[in-house]
């Protein structure tokens with residue numbers, strides 16, 4: 020049974036500054052392709068339906084839930100995953116702040132939290148702590164690292180914790 | 181924190197860069213993918229499974245159902261696909277294996293299953309009359325009795341007769357359960373999300389009739405668990421392993437978030453009938469607690485809800501019972517602070533009600549009822565820092581300024597309320613082994629087959645060895661999460677640290693002795709012939725106390741132990757410890773309630789804990805805060821709701837099942853009270869559960885203090901808090 024809507028199609032995604040050409044079904048999400056297609060497993064799958072933020076990546080500097088977008092829709096855009104945030108051996112200031120404030124426990128929500136935080140700073144939305152808390156509420160954490168996450172973001176954003 | 185013990189997590193860099201690999205991310209060539217077909221009915225049987233549509237879809241490899249699944253040994257666990265019966269809505273009835281996760285999901289949706297439904301027991305209230313006594317309540321006896329509570333209640337100056345309810349909750353670690361099984365010619369390797377690699381290995385070996393040595397279980401990083409990756413995961417894990425055998429290739433089975441509501445346990449809901457009797461000064465004369473909870477039709481589990489009622493307060497007359505009702509529902513299991521969480525909500529609420537009745541300060545009432553010994557076990561405490569916790573917590577919170585009457589504190593249109601609760605959790609430990617080795621380059625390796633759920637296990641294992649060997653933590657590598665390592669403890673019930681600490685410390689001491697011996701006997705050593713009592717380990721060297729000669733561990737290893745040097749230790753807890761061991765704490769909450777909208781905002785949580793020796797204050801604080809947030813969820817957010825007619829979970833997703841988010845967070849103020857407990861090996865009590873105990877009670881008491889409305893059902897909902905004008 021052949022169904023053209025299910026036939027894998029050639030696709031080029033630019034992830035962390037590198038072009039990846041691959042074949043993916045039209046219905047494959049960006050999350051599926053990153054994790055299972057490209058082996059970039061730093062992007063986490065917590066719910067696969069847009070409710071937890073674990074799959075947050077940056078697309079053209081904006082936060083996006085990778086499970087809620089089709090890979091095919093992201094061709095030609097600049098995708099940054101957690102693997103691409105550091106500058107070589109030098110961690111991004113948000114990564115450093117997460118370590119220093121113990122803003123992670125199991126670490127499973129952490130890539131999404133960090134990228135979400137980096138994105139909201141880039142979007143100019145981190146005006147005060149209450150705003151940051153509101154904006155970070157789409158990134159669930161079940162271990163309860165919240166106050167440390169907020170402290171880490173506050174440090175990088177130059178807000179008083 | 182500038183305490184030198186407050187080292188950041190050793191694996192933090194791997195976690196913030198996305199390099200830490202969790203179970204489902206294990207890369208194996210030729211990996212196939214599985215998707216479950218689950219039953220929409222709560223009870224009945226499968227009469228027909230037609231996979232013909234699924235088989236024609238691209239990527240389809242195989243289907244496994246009860247008709248073609250090989251039978252397994254039943255002993256290990258409740259297993260899936262061993263017959264046509266359906267025992268709860270959401271139970272797997274078939275699994276499809278395909279070349280990609282998408283193909284597997286699509287094919288699973290195309291499997292046509294015919295069911296014969298039977299009348300199901302799905303409404304807890306309708307079956308309360310059929311409650312029975314389980315064999316145990318958690319690790320405690322089902323019932324307890326001391327004195328004559330009925331007589332004491334009849335004579336009590338003040339008596340309260342109260343009914344409390346707590347909701348079912350799901351653990352929901354952010355990482356879904358997964359298993360990848362790889363059947364090699366001589367070894368079955370299983371990469372899975374487990375809180376206990378060794379216990380899971382035993383379950384696998386039992387189910388498949390294998391020697392344990394023929395099974396290896398690996399779990400390097402674990403994305404939370406909270407109880408849902410213990411025994412509750414056996415059935416799903418074993419199903420995944422069976423799939424791999426069925427198709428003769430490695431297979432990955434990963435639960436969907438919706439399946440995590442039904443297939444990996446839940447905190448059971450409770451109905452608690454609690455009666456207190458007291459004299460005119462508030463001294464308890466009687467406690468009677470009768471609690472009922474649901475269990476499934478195919479397994480039995482009861483949370484130890486009555487633990488705190490039995491021992492938290494001094495009281496001569498106490499009776500407690502646990503009863504269960506069998507429902508066609510998913511099997512409950514322990515979830516963070518099992519039993520003590522829901523139980524302390526009722527007890528601590530009732531203490532607040534008693535204080536209000538007597539017009540006493542709730543903290544003063546608790547001090548009057550301080551238990552100088554464990555009357556339930558009839559033993560003295562190994563240590564009990566509860567009164568210091570009360571004092572430190574109350575002072576930090578400013579409790580002394582609390583007006584007695586509800587509704588007296590305001591913040592604009594909102595009313596404020598202050599509530600508190602006492603906290604305790606039993607100390608558990610189990611046997612553990614560990615090894616500590618010097619490598620040929622002078623580095624240290626700690627090996628222990630335990631897991632790190634996010635608790636900090638990797639880091640404290642390293643710190644324990646580094647402290648005894650006096651090497652920088654950066655020179656220590658820690659290996660966990662693999663049954664090829666020395667057998668380590670379960671991660672859960674606040675057991676792990678109390679169990680592995682004595683083993684790692686013993687192994688490290690043994691290695692230290694052997695290094696000193698080596699340094700004083702190696703012919704090429706500058707310390708040759710030195711008296712061993714004069715030699716110490718210091719900053720990566722063996723050093724003489726009598727002169728300034730020293731040997732670096734690297735040089736010593738390179739020369740005298742080129743293959744490295746490893747010390748191994750095995751420790752077992754004393755089964756008849758002549759004392760009763762609990763961690764204690766006190767938690768204080770401030771809420772703001774909007775009287776017209778009923779909205780509750782938690783503003784502050786202050787908590788003080790006395791829980792033995794703290795190995796890493798930075799990580800311990802994170803553990804306590806995490807526990808407190810679990811308690812906030814119980815109090816204000818979380819409820820797993822089964823549809824009473826169909827037995828299906830309503831809103832089985834993370835948008836409808838509310839867990840506390842960043843915007844819900846109060847200001848946290850956590851105090852750790854130093855405590856040396858000479859009775860406990862390593863002085864460790866365990867801290868993971870404490871934060872969750874008492875928190876819901878403190879919050880409910882604060883809501884009462886704000887509104888004058890007593891809410892005896894969790895979670896507290898907006899409609900409960902609208903104060904009628």
Ligand code: FES
Nearest residue numbers: 067069071072086
């Ligand atoms: S996995 Fe994308 S939001 Fe949860």
Ligand code: FES
Nearest residue numbers: 124128160161162
């Ligand atoms: S650190 Fe575990 S879920 Fe956030």
